[in-house]
Amino acid sequence: MDSRSRICEIDPDSGFCHGVVRAVNKAEEILSEGGRLYSLGAMVHNTAELRRLAGKGLEIIDLEGIRRLPEGSTVLIRAHGEPPSTYALAGSRGIRVVDCTCPVVLKLQKDIAAAFAKVCAGSGKVVIFGKRGHAEVNGLVGQTGGKAIVIENLSELNDLDLTGHIELFSQTTRDPGEYAALTDALKQKNSDITVHDTICRQVFGRHRKLAAFAAGHDVILFVSGRDSSNGKVLYELCREHNQRSYWVEDPSEVDPLWIADACAIGITGATSTPRWQLEAVAARCKLYNP
Numbered sequence: 001m002d003s004r005s006r007i008c009e010i011d012p013d014s015g016f017c018h019g020v021v022r023a024v025n026k027a028e029e030i031l032s033e034g035g036r037l038y039s040l041g042a043m044v045h046n047t048a049e050l051r052r053l054a055g056k057g058l059e060i061i062d063l064e065g066i067r068r069l070p071e072g073s074t075v076l077i078r079a080h081g082e083p084p085s086t087y088a089l090a091g092s093r094g095i096r097v098v099d100c101t102c103p104v105v106l107k108l109q110k111d112i113a114a115a116f117a118k119v120c121a122g123s124g125k126v127v128i129f130g131k132r133g134h135a136e137v138n139g140l141v142g143q144t145g146g147k148a149i150v151i152e153n154l155s156e157l158n159d160l161d162l163t164g165h166i167e168l169f170s171q172t173t174r175d176p177g178e179y180a181a182l183t184d185a186l187k188q189k190n191s192d193i194t195v196h197d198t199i200c201r202q203v204f205g206r207h208r209k210l211a212a213f214a215a216g217h218d219v220i221l222f223v224s225g226r227d228s229s230n231g232k233v234l235y236e237l238c239r240e241h242n243q244r245s246y247w248v249e250d251p252s253e254v255d256p257l258w259i260a261d262a263c264a265i266g267i268t269g270a271t272s273t274p275r276w277q278l279e280a281v282a283a284r285c286k287l288y289n290p
């Protein structure tokens with residue numbers, strides 16, 4: 001193989017999702033005006049991008065950090081959203097909130113609040129398919145005063161009291177196939193269920209396209225922070241469709257042996273992977289051209 005016959009393609013559907021682009025743009029806009037800005041939690045699960053934003057003056061804090069900030073400080077709420085208690089805490093401390101909750105998550109929070117209002121007087125339950133402790137899930141559970149049941153996987157179904165009417169929702173970034181399997185299993189136990197279609201369209205469409213992208217290349221280089229839950233789901237999908245899929249956080253992690261005999265290299269990433277990082281990995285691959 002010579003270098004002219006090798007293709008190194010960046011997945012056209014990868015890069016930040018709309019929700020993250022919106023939040024990062026807002027942060028950069030505020031920072032460019034010279035203001036001090038605090039982000040409640042990491043804006044993206046991506047160390048390199050966080051380093052870039054820190055260089056512009058963004059500081060990451062946790063809930064305890066809000067208690068320590070001087071009155072009048074500005075705190076950005078990231079795309080994942082927050083429970084009502086966070087807004088109450090910020091309000092009580094005189095903190096200015098820049099709310100960058102993704103509109104898709106915001107709608108899901110409202111729908112969960114409405115469903116909970118409907119069932120809470122009786123024996124009904126709000127059930128959320130998601131990762132316990134994930135920021136988005138915390139924000140969703142907060143809409144029910146902590147009463148929603150979170151299910152991470154099918155194996156947990158037998159340990160839960162799932163009687164009464166069920167309003168079922170999914171975290172926006174869960175795998176559509178797993179959500180469908182959970183829905184079927186729940187219906188076997190309890191037919192009194194309303195299923196809400198709440199997986200983000202960008203994620204839903206992405207799974208189908210990513211499977212085809214992974215299958216269509218000899219090697220896949222998956223670029224993402226290792227603590228991204230969306231990254232884990234999408235990487236597993238790549239592995240399912242292409243055994244030669246490798247996860248890298250940084251271009252320096254690309255092993256030339258992985259791609260030595262590859263004619264078609266596909267570079268893709270999670271919804272929290274910035275485009276510039278995918279381009280850096282592509283540039284690294286070109287250094288190893290035969």
Ligand code: SF4
Nearest residue numbers: 017019102104172200
């Ligand atoms: S994955 Fe979808 S719902 Fe989640 S932040 Fe991005 S656009 Fe919003």
